[in-house]
Amino acid sequence: MTTETPRQTRQRPHSDDSGASSAYGESLADIYDSLYPTSGPAVDSMVAFLQELRPAPASLLELGVGTGRLAIPLAAHGYRVHGVDASPAMLAKLHENDTTGEVTTAVGDFAALAVEERYDLVLTALNTFFMLPTQEQQIDCLRGIHDALADGGAAVFETYNPQVYHRLTEATTRVGHLAPDALLLDTIQVNQALQSVLVVHTVMGSGRLRKVPEVSRYAWPAEFDVMARLAGLRVIGRWADWDRSPVTDQAEKHVYVVERQTV
Structure with a gap:
């Protein structure tokens, strides 16, 4: 796995729809931490899940990093974290919250992700992947994630259950x-x-x-599997929560883990 420090994010050309994501973040940055708690069992279980998957000090790229709800505790546990978000206001709040300055960030549209570095983990949490409003943009995002993964790396998605x-x-x-x-x-x-x-x-x-x-545009599990394969990825696990509980129709969320396809 890579040991490089994440530093730079650039954009691939695509049909731009980043304005909606940016407007959402700009409008809610001041109350976002009230909407989604920055500590507690949910955050602890997410950290434990990632530690089991790829332990620190792995490099980690979070897409839709927001105010640092997950990025900051991950950095505190030893991950080398770089976050991308379309909203400058969200990132400004993140840097207020990140008193140690451990998390690096970049303003960007993760539907057109292109990075110079490779990461051991790519994290897209809290339904952020579904905020890409078309199937084409979701596949573009998956392709960008494929290119951002280091050898042996894994990408993790937290989405709501479409049901x-x-x-x-x-x-x-x-x-x-x-x-x-x-x-x-x-x-x-x-x-x-x-x-x-x-x-x-x-x-x-x-x-x-x-x-x-x-x-948001939800994708059914079978559709997500196909989109991942089109992007050169494969789903290796799907659970109902960070505790790896089995998926049911009543589950509120899905947690996917994907890796690059092997030839």
Whole structure:
């Protein structure tokens, strides 16, 4: 496995749709850490999963790194972490959170990923892969990941189970609490034919109202397998969570591990 320090990320040409991802991050960077806890059992189990897969001090590339929720604890456990995100505001928050300055970052669209270095691990967590809105862009991302992997490297994807949304036949609203004086309303609409989910996040608090749309395109497990093969990768494991529990229809998430195909 490689021992190079990750330093540089560039972009391959593609049909650009990075604006939506950037707008999502720019709109939610200030509350993102309230939406997704930066510590606790979920983060601990993710670190343990990766430690078993490729132990530190492996080099790790996180796509859609956000505010560093996973990157910072991974760096604290000895991984050499480089993160890519389309949102400068997210990365600015990451560097505020990363008091030791261990995580390196780059602004970029991971659908057009092209890197100079090779990594022992590539991580795409928290449904980020599904935020690429077309099958073509998802395959392009997988090709970029193929090229970014070192010999013997592995890529890990955390996605929602498509069944979670595909079974919704009408608009649904969910309510969450951000703070004593702030609420988050998520209105969810699903287009089953397009495998598309539109979530409108409405943040209410302190006399302000903010709406942030989020679009994702889910891929069924069999489709994910085919897309991976088209990109020169193969799925070697799929679980319902970081604890390697078996997949069921009721599982809320899927965790995939892929490697390069062998000739």
